Amino acid sequence: MTQVKMPVTVSFKSFTESAKDPEILITDFAKMDYPIQLHLGFRALDIFIETQERLPRPWNVEDSTALVAIANELNASDTEKSKVTYL
Numbered sequence: 001m002t003q004v005k006m007p008v009t010v011s012f013k014s015f016t017e018s019a020k021d022p023e024i025l026i027t028d029f030a031k032m033d034y035p036i037q038l039h040l041g042f043r044a045l046d047i048f049i050e051t052q053e054r055l056p057r058p059w060n061v062e063d064s065t066a067l068v069a070i071a072n073e074l075n076a077s078d079t080e081k082s083k084v085t086y087l
Helices: 015-020 034-052 061-077
Strands: none
Touching: 034 061
């Protein structure tokens, strides 16, 4: 007797859709907002690098203010499901 594996079609959201509305698996119920905060922080960092063409400088007030402003702007435009309640 032989088994034949049947083909399975798997579909995913596009990268752009997933970046805006991620499906995050909660593994630590004590820190439920932590994965969303990390996702928002890395999205803001990615936009900062695209616009400034460099990483934020350590301990630089102007860079940190710009990064937080980008994060706040992204958070305001996010869907209610992926919105961070506090930054």
